[in-house]
Amino acid sequence: LSRKISDSAIRRLSFYLRILEQSGDEGVRTVSSRDLAKRIGTTAAQVRKDLSLFGSFGKRGLGYSVTKLAESIRAILGLDRRWRVALVGAGRIGAALFDHEGLRIRGFDFVAVLDADPEKVGRRWRNLKVRDTSELPEVVREHAVDIVILAVPAYAAAGVMDLAEEAGIRAVLNFAPTTLRVSEDVTVRDVNMVMELEALSFALSHGEDRE
Amino acid sequence: LSRKISDSAIRRLSFYLRILEQSGDEGVRTVSSRDLAKRIGTTAAQVRKDLSLFGSFGKRGLGYSVTKLAESIRAILGLDRRWRVALVGAGRIGAALFDHEGLRIRGFDFVAVLDADPEKVGRRWRNLKVRDTSELPEVVREHAVDIVILAVPAYAAAGVMDLAEEAGIRAVLNFAPTTLRVSEDVTVRDVNMVMELEALSFALSHGEDRE
DNA sequence: AGGTGTGAACACTTTCACAGCA
DNA sequence: TGCTGTGAAAGTGTTCACACCT
Numbered sequence: 001l002s003r004k005i006s007d008s009a010i011r012r013l014s015f016y017l018r019i020l021e022q023s024g025d026e027g028v029r030t031v032s033s034r035d036l037a038k039r040i041g042t043t044a045a046q047v048r049k050d051l052s053l054f055g056s057f058g059k060r061g062l063g064y065s066v067t068k069l070a071e072s073i074r075a076i077l078g079l080d081r082r083w084r085v086a087l088v089g090a091g092r093i094g095a096a097l098f099d100h101e102g103l104r105i106r107g108f109d110f111v112a113v114l115d116a117d118p119e120k121v122g123r124r125w126r127n128l129k130v131r132d133t134s135e136l137p138e139v140v141r142e143h144a145v146d147i148v149i150l151a152v153p154a155y156a157a158a159g160v161m162d163l164a165e166e167a168g169i170r171a172v173l174n175f176a177p178t179t180l181r182v183s184e185d186v187t188v189r190d191v192n193m194v195m196e197l198e199a200l201s202f203a204l205s206h207g208e209d210r211e
Numbered sequence: 212l213s214r215k216i217s218d219s220a221i222r223r224l225s226f227y228l229r230i231l232e233q234s235g236d237e238g239v240r241t242v243s244s245r246d247l248a249k250r251i252g253t254t255a256a257q258v259r260k261d262l263s264l265f266g267s268f269g270k271r272g273l274g275y276s277v278t279k280l281a282e283s284i285r286a287i288l289g290l291d292r293r294w295r296v297a298l299v300g301a302g303r304i305g306a307a308l309f310d311h312e313g314l315r316i317r318g319f320d321f322v323a324v325l326d327a328d329p330e331k332v333g334r335r336w337r338n339l340k341v342r343d344t345s346e347l348p349e350v351v352r353e354h355a356v357d358i359v360i361l362a363v364p365a366y367a368a369a370g371v372m373d374l375a376e377e378a379g380i381r382a383v384l385n386f387a388p389t390t391l392r393v394s395e396d397v398t399v400r401d402v403n404m405v406m407e408l409e410a411l412s413f414a415l416s417h418g419e420d421r422e
Numbered sequence: 423a424g425g426t427g428t429g430a431a432c433a434c435t436t437t438c439a440c441a442g443c444a
Numbered sequence: 445t446g447c448t449g450t451g452a453a454a455g456t457g458t459t460c461a462c463a464c465c466t
Contacts, residue, residue, distance in 0.1 A: 010413050058448050061443070092307035171415050191404065197296075199222065272425050
């Protein structure tokens, strides 16, 4: 796959997959691009374009087989395997993620939990013992970690990121409100609750006088 | 403000503000578009363009006054006031948000917590008593709620959204993995951890064979 | 010189419209 | 007929380049 796929296209693929799985459970056998579009609030053309980036999955005049398309999207997104995740930061957010059933269902397994607080190190989190954050490189090697979730305070984020890079990690989900400077081949995704609320604040402040 | 402002521009404004506040704390008096750009990983032209959407805040040859620009961005984002937030869903994610200091600092106050579980209703969350989700419309009126945070399971999200719309809520932060169909003048922002991890999964699956 | 503000060029995304297969 | 797959058109967002102010 050589051409660049936009972020929004990938996000929509995730959506399509969710809809397809739901439809499958409801016993639906085929869907059209229009069906999918309506469910996630986009256009039929957009759906077809997104899918066409990766191949031809439908039948003209008929639509898409729910199970086959779901299978194809799973393959595209790399969800036809399981991923090994290390959680750094055993605080509130970390705990919420750790307990999130949805992650395991979708193929993401927590294989390690780390924290910098000596008070927390050594404690049991379900079947895992909390390790010290400084041990991240060893932990990554020991458990063949694919993805690191950063749920630490902002001031600690850059340091952990350095450890993660040192350990050869190529994908990071960052909950700390900082922009992490990383090398070319590391993918970082930021989740920032404050920023989302600020966007709502903007919408509320400027939407009043619309239309 | 009549023209449309892109989502990414607003997200960047939030970033600029964070950098400015940090710089201010460090005693810096002025910054250039290049300084800001470097810090958040974009271009100087982008920074100037973003700001120019809302006015002229800089001095040619000099740059921007840290305090004045911060003040201006706060006004743009509507952060020159406090917002009243109701949290629906007193689970793990809800708790993590409720305890998130960053939200209060940025002007977002939790004025109510609601849950559908009778077991949880009536309990104290710091200074608040958990109310039943069905009471959302009254709660919104009583506390003049501006923003609803939806931290409920997917199956419950649509129902709560209906109550929120009925109550006249115009801004929702949604953590449930569902696309909420809402009327034109309601702004919904979705935060979806699974989707973020799927994007990482995609990057890992397709990045291997790069350069 | 140094750095902003901005029209114009460019790149990317979405929508349109239709040929072509079931 | 119904619906996909896709070039071409339209629309958005980003980068360039430079006039202009301090």
